[in-house]
Amino acid sequence: MxxxxxxxxxxxxxxxxxxxxxxxxxxxxxxxxxxxxxxxxxxxxxxxxxxxxxxxxxxxxxxxxxxxxxxxxxxxxxxxxxxxxxxxxxxxxxxxGLAGELSLSVPPSFASQWLLERLADFSQLYPQIFIRMETHSRLIDFYAEQIDLAIYYGQGEYPGLVSWPLMDEQLIPVCTNDFADKHDLRGKPEKLNHCPLLHDAQAWPESGPYSEWSYWADQQALSLALKQGHCFDKSEHAVKAAKSGLGVAIGRKLLIENALNSEELINPFGKLQPIQSQQGYFLVTHEDRKEQPIIKAFREWILERIQAH
CATH class of the missing domain: 1.10.10.10 (Winged helix-like DNA-binding domain superfamily/Winged helix DNA-binding domain)
Structure with a gap:
C-alpha cells in the first residue's frame, strides 16, 4: 500500500x-x-x-x-x-492577460461622438486595462506602429489584416432651423446650390474632399456645385460649423443622433430619407494579435455595446 x-x-x-x-x-x-x-x-x-x-x-x-x-x-x-x-x-x-495598455487608433468623429462617452463602462469591467488612444482617419501600419486595434471608416477590405464589422452608416444633410429658413431650404434640395456646403476633406482614407456630398448628390440625382463651400479635416468640425449656421453639412446619422433629437440640427429635406453610406465602421488588427486576451476583451465589449445601441 x-x-x-x-x-x-x-x-x-x-x-x-x-x-x-x-x-x-x-x-x-x-x-x-x-x-x-x-x-x-x-x-x-x-x-x-x-x-x-x-x-x-x-x-x-x-x-x-x-x-x-x-x-x-x-x-x-x-x-x-x-x-x-x-x-x-x-x-x-x-x-x-487582461491588464496593461491597450493602444487604439480611432477616427476623431467616432471617438468624440460615440466611443468616449462609453469608455467608462469598459474601464469598470476591466480596471487593469489602460487605454492609449490616437485619433486620425489614416490607415495604420501595424508592423511599424505601436497600435493594437484600429477602428476604420471604410469598406472593410484591408489586406493582411483581420477586421470585424461594427456598424453601418447613413448620410444625411443637416443645418440649423434658422439656416434652413434663411435660405428657403425646406423641401427644396435644389437650393443647395445657393448656400455653402460643408465638407469633410478626407471622410475615409484616400477619399477626396467632396466624396460624401458627391455620393449623396448622385444617389439623389442632384447636380451640386461641390466646390462652393468650406472644407474641414474632421467630420465633427464640419458638423460643428453647421451648428453655428455656416452652411449645410453631410452628417453621419450614427454620430449626430443627439443633435437631431434635440433639433440642434435638422434635415431640411424631410422627404429625402438618409441614404446608406458606402462606408461602415470596422474594428481592425493584425492577424497575429486577434487572439490576445486584451484585444478579445475590447472586441467583445464594443460588439456588445453596439448590439445594445
Whole structure:
C-alpha cells in the first residue's frame, strides 16, 4: 500500500482530494455527490481509494453520519488552503492577460461622438486595462506602429489584416432651423446650390474632399456645385460649423443622433430619407494579435455595446 511520502500527487489523487474536500465540508457522501455531479457510490469509492493512497483513514463511518478522523481534519485544513491557492493562481493567470495598455487608433468623429462617452463602462469591467488612444482617419501600419486595434471608416477590405464589422452608416444633410429658413431650404434640395456646403476633406482614407456630398448628390440625382463651400479635416468640425449656421453639412446619422433629437440640427429635406453610406465602421488588427486576451476583451465589449445601441 502506497503512502503519501512515496506517491506523487497525480491527477487521480487530485480528483480524489476534491471529493474528500466536498465530503468533509458536508460530512455527507450524498451531498458531495450532488455538488460534484457524481453518484454517491463514486464518491465513496474515490474516498476509499484516497485512503489507500495515503495510508490512513479519513472518516469514521457510522450508520447515519460521518466524522473526520484526526488525520482527516489535518488534511482538510491543508487541502482547503491548497485549493484556495490553486484557485487564486488560476484567476491570476486568467486576469494577467487582461491588464496593461491597450493602444487604439480611432477616427476623431467616432471617438468624440460615440466611443468616449462609453469608455467608462469598459474601464469598470476591466480596471487593469489602460487605454492609449490616437485619433486620425489614416490607415495604420501595424508592423511599424505601436497600435493594437484600429477602428476604420471604410469598406472593410484591408489586406493582411483581420477586421470585424461594427456598424453601418447613413448620410444625411443637416443645418440649423434658422439656416434652413434663411435660405428657403425646406423641401427644396435644389437650393443647395445657393448656400455653402460643408465638407469633410478626407471622410475615409484616400477619399477626396467632396466624396460624401458627391455620393449623396448622385444617389439623389442632384447636380451640386461641390466646390462652393468650406472644407474641414474632421467630420465633427464640419458638423460643428453647421451648428453655428455656416452652411449645410453631410452628417453621419450614427454620430449626430443627439443633435437631431434635440433639433440642434435638422434635415431640411424631410422627404429625402438618409441614404446608406458606402462606408461602415470596422474594428481592425493584425492577424497575429486577434487572439490576445486584451484585444478579445475590447472586441467583445464594443460588439456588445453596439448590439445594445
Amino acid at each position: 502506497a503512502n503519501l511520502k512515496s506517491s506523487h500527487l497525480n491527477s487521480a489523487v487530485l480528483a480524489n482530494l476534491q471529493c474528500f474536500s466536498s465530503a468533509a465540508k458536508h460530512l455527507s457522501f450524498t451531498l458531495a455527490a450532488e455538488e460534484l455531479s457524481l453518484t454517491q457510490g463514486a464518491i465513496s469509492q474515490r474516498i476509499r481509494k484516497l485512503e489507500e493512497q495515503l495510508g490512513f483513514a479519513l472518516f469514521l463511518r457510522y450508520n447515519r453520519r460521518l466524522q473526520l478522523t484526526a488525520e482527516g481534519e489535518r488534511l482538510l485544513i491543508q487541502t482547503n488552503n491548497s485549493l484556495t491557492e490553486l484557485d487564486n493562481l488560476i484567476r491570476d493567470i486568467h486576469t494577467q
